[in-house]
Amino acid sequence: MMKTEDLRKADFFSGSAITLLGLLISGGALQMPMKDSWGGVQNVWYVSPAIFPLFVGTILTLLGLFLVRISIKNVGKEGIKSTLEYLFGKSFILYAFSETTIRFYAILFNLLLFVFVMVPRIDFFPASIMFLLVLFLMFYYSDHSHLISIFKKLAWFSLLLFIVIVNRWDSFLEPIIPYAKDWMVIGFILFLIFHSAKSINNDTDKKRRFRICLIIGITAPFVIGIIFKYFLLVPMPFEGLVVSLLDSIWYAEIWSS
């Protein structure tokens, strides 16, 4: 959490956002049937679906305004002005590229990539191995330059993946290379491993960390995935290369005989 003085300054903006949201909710509620008929039923105001959102929207608007008032009362117009100057000034740019903020971008980018791009389109196993390895190599190494180097590579790879998905190149590649997207991710995982192995430079501590990253990064998705897929019978969000390989082992004739 921020310091109290910064919180009061931030309250002006969060309060304004809440007020706006409250107004939008109330506006949306007013579009709902109040006294008109809906589904063949003539409405009365107190049964209308708008009642509750209207109540919530109005209270949020009032609370938001109240928060703005508290903020202005505490930091004054000067405080708000100085915050705006900070937001559009050099110091904010410095903050936006500070070490902590870059760490935040790195996690957020990886999470967004994993949830919105990888999970729905790539086999769960390589997708999660990539997700884990990237985070481990970024953060467990405790080396900011290494984090940036991995982040850049991840950004380039996600751009490539994005282009392939948007242009549907994978459907052209599929007849030639089955599970083309999965192979792309596996290729990137191998690249990451080789790149990180190369950067160790006989440093024993880094060597140990790299070994741990590799072992946990590969085993954890298999443990989690196998529990969900074969014990809890949860089909994976996208089943590709590894799942079909595991399926052929799990449901092989050998076991039944």
Place this chain on the structure above:
Amino acid sequence: MLLERLGVFFDIIGKMIFDPVSLAILFGSVVLGILFGAMPGLTSTLGVALLTALTYSMDTATAMICLLAIYVGGTYGGSYASILINIPGTAAAAATAMDGYPLACKGEGGRAIGLTTTSSAIGTIISMLFVVSISPIISKFALEFTSFEFFLLAFFGILISGTLTSPDLVIKGWISGFLGLFLACVGRDQLQFYPRFTFGIPELDSGIEVVPVLIGAFGIPQIIGVLTNPTEMAKAQKLQRILPEIGTVVRNFPAIVRSALIGVGIGSVPGIGEDIAGWVSYGTAKNTSKHPETFGKGELQGVLASETANNACVGGAMIPLLNLGIPGSPPAAMLLGALMLHGVNPGPMITFEHPFFILEVAAILLLASIAMWIAGMILAKQVVKVLNIPTELFMPIIGVLCIIGSYSLGLNIFNLYLMLPVGIICLFLTNMGYPIAPLVIGVILGPMADESLRRALMVSQGSFMPVFHRPVSLILFIIIVWTICSQFAWYKNIVASLKQRILLLLK
């Protein structure tokens, strides 16, 4: 009647003890909970959330064993990190660090852990007694409630949760609660099936799924927060003898009972978690002590007070959850989501729909507290080792678990698209001093509040007058108005001037 209930209670306990699978699940979940609680950054709420996904395919009884056991274990487990490295494993154990760490520095870490294990177990057992004895009364009382009472109760739950959990301004807690209520509005309304705030997205028609939202709200901010700002862990203090001296427990028994009562009381207030119970109990112990100056310097009573209260809060939180359908704490909110997934709808009708469910919960609480004590005594020295695991290694794994867990509940990718943005929004809200518990309570109580308000108005033909005619709703209304007014300066001024006048009159 009482004998019959006792018979059923012991029958349930007997069945669980003599079923090796149930017993193994109980011990496994308690140990998992302790590990979750012990690792700084992981909370019992997150533990319950992740286990909800794993227990989805289990029968209700087994799922309840898992979830309650991890809740009990997780609440207790936080004390390890508090005592040994001065970083609370969970927010619930924050007060424990005040005296726990100084005790460990004096070489009494083992003694402190042994005593907290025992007091936590006693706290859970006392709270279990309250679940069994008070539940039938509340349940019977709640049967008299009409829609107005349920609406006001939900509203009160959100307000009080916002008031007491806000780390900054109280108003932010209320905003958070109303944001939760807004999220609950999304989807087709329950009375007329009118689509509200769905923006033409068919996946939103059925409303926002509670469990993925909870996983996002509690999991994602934790993962991002811990990885962005890693804390340098201190080296864990060594443990010596863990088995507690009976004399010390007996000597402190009145204090343990008082702390347990505080825990049960705070737990039964909607939306207030174990952390507040711990602090209030710690404060009370300090204020009533003959030597308050020793607190903060390694006073055993301080550790006992916070640890007894936070574990007693578990049972306390079950009372409104089971009888009114209102969660008493964030992990209880998660439990409510899990119960709904298993087709159990907590509320006044629970004693009719599932006559022995409350007894089952009480039996699990009792066994979980015993399992926690045994596991605590045997595994304490091993559990300490998890404090050496770097957060950078287990947090990403928790991330994968959150994602696959959210997806597996309903096999819906859309749950993930919802979970992550909710998590990111919750991260920003947390950073700006907004508490997350009221938001979660709002999401859970929203449908009940909406439906009750409209049903009540339907019955009264649009009149609000029944609020003033019915005693329970009038009391609730007065409490709500007082809760709101008491936050304003003008109210405080009026109260202060009234006090002065009364004092002058008395003189």
